[in-house]
Structures are given as C-alpha cells and as structure tokens.
Amino acid sequence: MGYNSGGMEVILTHDNADFDAVASLLGAAKLFPEAVPVLPRRVNRNCRAFLSLYGAVLPFVEPDDLPRRRRITRAILVDTQGLTTLKGMKRNLAVDIIDHHALDRTLPPTWTFSGETLGATTTLLTEEISARAIELTSVEATLLLLGIYEDTGSLSYPSTTSRDVRAAAWLLDQGANLSVANEFLHHPLAPQQWELYERLLEGHESHEVAGHTVIIAAAETEGYSEEISTLAHKLRDLLEPAALFVLVGLNGARRVQLVARSDTEAIDVSQVAVHFGGGGHPQAAAALIRNRSLESVRRELLALLPKVVRPGVTVAQLMSRGVQVLAPETTVAEAAERMRRTGHEGYPVVADGRVIGLLTRRAVDRALQFEMADVPVTQVMEAGSVTVGVDDSVEHLQRLMIESGWGQIPVVAEGRIVGVVTRTDLITLWGTPETPPRRHEVAALLERSLPAPTLALVRRISQAANEMGYVPYFVGGLVRDLLLGQSIVDVDIVIEGDGVALARRLAAEMGGRVRTHRRFGTAKWLLEPEVWERVFPQEGRPRTGQPAEGQPAGGQP
Template sequence: MQLILTHENADFDAVASLVAAHKLYPTASPVLPRRVNRNVRAFLSLYGPSLPLVEPNTLPRGQHVQRVVLVDTQKLSFVRGMGKDIAEVLVIDHHHPPESKPQNWRFQCDQVGAATTLLAEAISSRLIPISPAEATLMLAGIYEDTGNLTYTSTTPRDLRAAAWLIDQGADLAVATEFLDHPLTPAQQQIYEGLREHLDIVEINGHPIALSWAESPPDTEEEISTLAHKLRELVEPSALFILVQLGENVQLVARSTTDDLNVAEVSEHFGGGGHDRAAAALIKGRSAQEALEELRDLLPKYVRPRIKVRDIMSFGVRTVRPTNSVADVARRMLQTGHEGFPVIDETGQVIGLVTRNAVDRAIQHGLKDQPVRRIMQHGTHAVHPDDSIERVRTLMIQTGWGQIPVVSGDQLVGVITRTDLIRLKPSAQAADRKRIAHLMEQAIPAPVLKLIREIGSAAAKQGYRLYFVGGLVRDLLLGQPVFDIDLVVE
C-alpha cells in the first residue's frame, strides 16, 4: 500500500497537494486528514465526489505501507492500518528541509509560495491532464498560501503555475468564493475576544501584535482566518494569537517582515511552519501562561528594524531660496543629483527643489528666477532613528522623492526613493537564506550556535557583527571553514 498524507487542520494548499500528488503517483491513495479547515470542507461538499480523496476510516487494516508521500508538511501522522515500518518517505514541501534527515526519507523542497506550485510544475512538465475541479482546487491552494499572489514569499513560479491552472480550466470565481468565507458565530465570538485582548508591543523597532481568547465549549473552529482578519485591522510587523481550546492552546503566527521568522518561534512551542506563517498546539497550558512565555521569548527572535541612518546619504548638498534656477541646474549637472533641500539663513529646511521643476523653469525662460519661485514648500524631514515605513508614508503624503534627515536642528543627510528601492526585501531575504544554508553546511553546529549567540548579543547592544578574512571566501566557494574572524562595529 502507498499513501499520500498531509497535516491536520488542512488548508487548501494541503488538500490540493494531496490531489496533485495523486496525479504524479496514481497508485498511492491521497488520504484526507480528520480535521480540515471549514472553507475547504465546504468546497469538498460540492466538488469532493469528483476528486480521488480517501477518508482515513476507509483504509484497510493490516496492510504494509511501502511508501508515504508527505505533502505540505514534514511531520508524519499515522493513520488507520499504517504501521511504523515504512520503506520510504518522500517529502514534497515548500518549507526548508530539516538539518538531520532520517535515512529512508527523501526531500523535494524548494522555496516557493505554496506546495501546490511544486506539484503543478511537475504535472505540467509531464503533460498529465487534470480536470477543471482539480485545477480549481490547486489554484485555491496557491492563492490561499500566497495571499492571492501578494505575499512577499510569492515567486514567479507561483504566478506561472496559477496561469497554467487557469489554462487547464480552473474557475477563478469559485476559488476566490471559498477563500473569502464568512465567519461562523463561534469564530465571531473568538474574534471579539481577540480584539478585546489585543496588545501592540514594540520589539527592536517592530510593532508586534499579541492577543488571546477563549473558544466556546465543544467547538473546533479554524483559527488562521481570524489571524488574517486581525492583522488587517492593525497592520503590525507580526501577529501572534493564542486561543484556548479546552486544556490546550492553539498558537497562530503571521509575519510581514524578514526580521522575524515565526516558524522559529513556533518550533519553540512544538509547532512549525515557514517564515511568514506558522502554528503550534501547546498542550496542557493556559493562553495567558503561553502569552507571557511568548513575550519573554520574542526579543531573542526579532531582528532590529532597519532605520533611516542605515541607508541615508550623509553630507547632503543644499541650496538657498535666493539661488537662481540656472545656478541650481549647474549644480545638478555637476553632482548628478535629482534634487536639493532648500534651507533658510538659519539652516532650517523650508522646501525641496527637483530636477523636473528646474527643467520646466528653464524651458519657460525662468532660468534667472530665484529657486523659491519653483520649489516645493514645506518643512518635511525625518530623523536618523525613524523607521523606513515613516519615510515611505511621508513620501506618499508629500510627493517628495527625497526627504531631508535632521538631527536636532542640524541637517545631516537625505534619503531618496532610490535608497528605498535598493532595499529589495525579497532579494535580501533570499540572500540571507542562501548564506545561512552555506554556514550550516560549512561551520560545525556548536560553533555556529556560538556565532548566533554572539550576533544576538551584539544586536541587543546596537552593534553590527561581520565575518572577515578567509572565512568569507571559503563560504562562497563551499570549502571547509577552519578559523573564524569577526569584527564588531
């Protein structure tokens, strides 16, 4: 017997992966978990009869399991008739594989937005036909795990897979209908409790939303939907909700920043997930107890937020309101700058003059006019310790493409749209993951643990820690690391 399994509390990505894996391994039975999210169950009530899913209580007993294909999870759950002596386990997942792998386990893991994407790619490459119902289910799987292709974990591969599924007859209207499901009365009661106990704390410059609630007796409601709804209400960098379910607590975590991997936090409580979405079932605890432990734990996992001082340009050039347009145009040509802050005789910022404004003025024969005639008036500025979000908001509100940076009454620099674009969060995250993987391969685990402890201590004191010397070369070349040199800034 061969089985295809996924995790309990299965979402669309998990169930879609079951069906997709069955297309690749048709002799294996895709077993529906005992607990399935409510919107998925509603979809299956209409389209389930046309899908090859098997209920766990229908499996025969006493059969030897030759292979288990595990999708959208790396934790093996045992089902009826399944012994512990399994010849082979194949994991197909979009999360990082574990550092230590069991001998008879194989991993096909890649960093994409949804596990369904990996399977849809394989189905497409093998020219295996799928039905419109299967295509719609798979599309819902990709859409749910990528936030309708908007989460930063979304990759071009997810978009291509979604487009291919639509080509195969996926009904976008049906998929989105089941993704946007109304709350049940019990969910509404839990949501009101979460709103009542909501607390926003700042950790290393990040607003983190924490909340807890109690579930009505004898209910098993989907909690992840409430996390998304609450996150839209407050827009934090990360959200952690804890819901009391009898004697246990369900933890659901979501993140919108690369500075906090919520899977690492969930693993502390015996759960898991990926960088931006994770969960854990905390047994034998109260929600308040788990919340206090979480508060103490989070500073160890939240990296300091990028500040204006980290990406600003120092030594900014300025002009006076009495400077002529022609003079400013000449300075722009010499420096290549797209604009200058305008300051008064006391050094206070009173406006901004841009290249576009200068070019238009010259075209209209105003080159001898003072800059105050064409500048954008305003005293808008940020401070070196302000967040990047503050800069983005100010640029949107004012239309200024560069914002002066002041410390006290002193103009110390400028931050531009180009500075923000260069951040490229997704590229930075990918680089961090690649470098972390290289470190795990080349540096012994005890030494790597020590390095991370040193890095955490440095971050708490506002210092930066750098690798220098031959270690950098050896990491990039995949060579063994024999000595480690660190520099603290």
C-alpha cells in the same frame, strides 16, 4: 486506488488543512494513483466549502471510510513533515515526504524527503504532472491553482518564485477557473471569526525590533479557536508587517494559541514557536501553549523578539550624507541654477535648522514656465516637516514616502540634518543582483565542452600547478567560447608562478619535450602521440593526430 493489494498506500497532510494541503493531496494522487488521498479530520472552512460543491468528482477519502482491516505499508506526506497516525499502520512504515519547506528533522531509515523551497507544495506536484503530460479536469486544475494562490498570496508574497508563476500559468492553460478560485480565496468570515478578527485588529501592537516592524495581535475568546491561521493571513494582508504574531487566549482553559507569519528572512518565526513548544517553518509557525495566561505569553514573546530578529536595513545604511539645503529666501532662479550644476532632483528647505518643506525639480520647472523665477522657493515648495531618523527602518521610510508623497526625505540626528534618502536609494536596495556563476556549474560546463583528451590534459596541468603552489587560469578565446556555448578550438593557460618550472615538471613526470622562452617566462610542453597514449590510455589520441601541445606561461600567455 490502493485497496486491492495486501498492503495499502495512503497520502496524508497536516490537520487544519488549507488549500495548499488539500491541493497537494490531489496532486500526489495524480502522480501515485495506487495511493489513497486521505483528508484530515479538520479542514479550513473555505476548503470544506469547495469540497462540499466539487468533492464528488475528486478522489479524496475521509479517515473513517478507510478499509478497517487493511495494513498501511506506505505513507506519502504532502505539505507537512509530521506523520498523522492511522489505524493499520505497520511498524517501520515507509514514508515519503514532499514539502516546499526545508527539511527540519532527522529522518528514520525508512523515510525519504523530496522538496525545494518554493511558494507552495502544489507547485512541486504540478511541475511533475506537467512533465508527465497527465491530463486534468477543470475542477482539478482549479483546486491546484487554489493551492498555489493561497500559499503565495495570489503570487504576491515574497516567498513566491518564478516556478510558482509558471505552474499557475500552466494550470490556467489546463482549464483552471479564476472566477471560482477568487470566490474561495476570499470566502467570507463566519460571525464568530469576524468578532475575533475585530478584537485582534483593535488590540494589535506595533513594535520596531532591529529595524523591522513586528506586530503582536492578542485577544481572548470564549471558545472559538479554529482557523486562527485564516485570521492571521487577513491581518498580515491588511497591516503588512515584517512579521505577525497572533495570540488567542481561550477563556477558562488557560491555553494560548500562537500563530506566526514572517515576510522576511531576518525573522524566523519557527524559533519563536519552538520556544513555546510548537514548531513550523521560518515563514509560518504555530504553538499551543498550556497553563499560561495570555498576558504572560505576550510579555515573554516581547522579551524573546530581540533574540530572534536579525537586524534589518536602516536609513543610515541607505542615506547620502553631506546633504545640501536651501534657505527660505532662495529664489526659484537660484535653485534652478544649483540643480543644473549639481544634477540634484530636489532640496530640503530649512529655516533655523528645521525642515519646512521640499523643493523638487518639477516644482521649479513649473514655476519657470509661469515666469516665477524671482519668487522665493517657499512659494512653490511642498510645505511640511517630514524627516526620518538614522535608525528608522526601511518599512517606516517606505510608509512615510507613500503618505507624504515626498520622493526624498531629510535624515535628522540630534536635531540637525545629516543626510537625505531618496526613492532611488530604495530601488537600489530592492534591485535583484545578478547571480554569479557557481563553481560547480562552470566545472560541469567545462566537462561538456572540452574533448575528453583535452580535459584530461587540463586536469593534469591544474593538479601539478596546485601542488607547486601556483594558480592556473584560462585566458583567451576559450573563456568567451565557453560562456557562449561555441566549440572550443584551443586552450590557453596562464600560471601565476614559474611557467617554465611547471612545464619541466610535467615533462619529467609524463614525458614529452619542453621549449622555453626565458625572456618572456613562457614554455611549450610537446607530447608525442605515443607518450600521450601512455599517460592517458583511456582518453585516446588528440583529434588532430598531431603532438599535443600544452603552454603553461608565467605572467604572460
């Protein structure tokens, strides 16, 4: 395990380690059995409780138990990009970083980085463990599952990816125990934590910044400053803001601890932490601010937010304009006829320019079933005055829909209705667009699908066309066969430009014969086998042994 050689390799993570950090230590130890997984000096309380029960069957080593006279020659950092100094570390230490956040620093020559933006670092390591078919005990699988679950909110945070879900599923197949995981994910708070949590909850402020709900929770404490991140997670789960900033002032020490969390790409909380002398990642960051009062930090944070929060989607960007409304005296039959003609699912009911209710198609259908066609809509509508403003955030709109039960809400500006926004608008906003094929993926597909001689010919035609200022396109069956993964029989190319001129240039440069069809603006370029071998000596002859035929065309294939 790294003790017996002249140099020692260690696996390290960040202080105040959560389950993703501790699980990543285990995952790296499974992949690099020659390295020693070293626990940090401070571990979150729920992690420490897990280790007190199951640590005897896990490979972790406390810092004080490391051999004192063994030189450390290599460090593997997991779930962090900062190196914790240990005794025995050599200068120019080889350091390998494995992290699920983007690289945020320039690395020294002896450092390497491997990672991808996923919900948890544990996911990266679990994928490699699975790929190598490394066996896990039930305890090991459960700890790895805890690492993924805690950092992804049990696979519910926006940062969660399909790979996190697949990794968690694989761990369940390896014997991970959900009951045990649930017990430690919802570990009860200690009395001091509860006291601070209640003060933070009582003193939290909600601010709308550029269309996002940002919450600042601030409180003083007599001395408890551990695991503020645990309280931040609980506050975020309860309040559901776009971003949360927890400020804890340490009485008498003139120090303020900042912990920040973000659920949207529009708010990079690491920018705030860096401003206050800390650091982190776009979704999670922290700072310890010295020689400042809690109130002065809170005021500075409020002033900073508009500079770091990018505008979010507002009601104005979602709503439909030119909304139709109903007068209170409109009958159910008249409303039903209007719904039939327009296809609308509901109408605001307005009296003297003020919304007094919402009439839905469901209410109309029920009224007609009970033979209430001639009664005014005020008797069957959902009464109330629920509206939003054009500059309100999507988060505010969503809360209003949930609280009121209204599926469509009138939009008001300067005292008059200017539009309506519906649940369908929200669904459209949240819909995942198809990812268009990336250019390098299509190029790789061509290289795999086309025979080498044909690919060489296509590249030469493309190069010549580009030099003449023309744009070449594939057309015909090749496009279909390429996307379906079928064998490609022939290649048709259309040139945006003079196809005849291009064919003649190709023949002049490389040989062959040209047959033109001026009337149609097309040309055939014929290459005899001996010419082909001279032009493309490394590619061999075309498969048929017949003359190679290129057909650039102008306008039409």
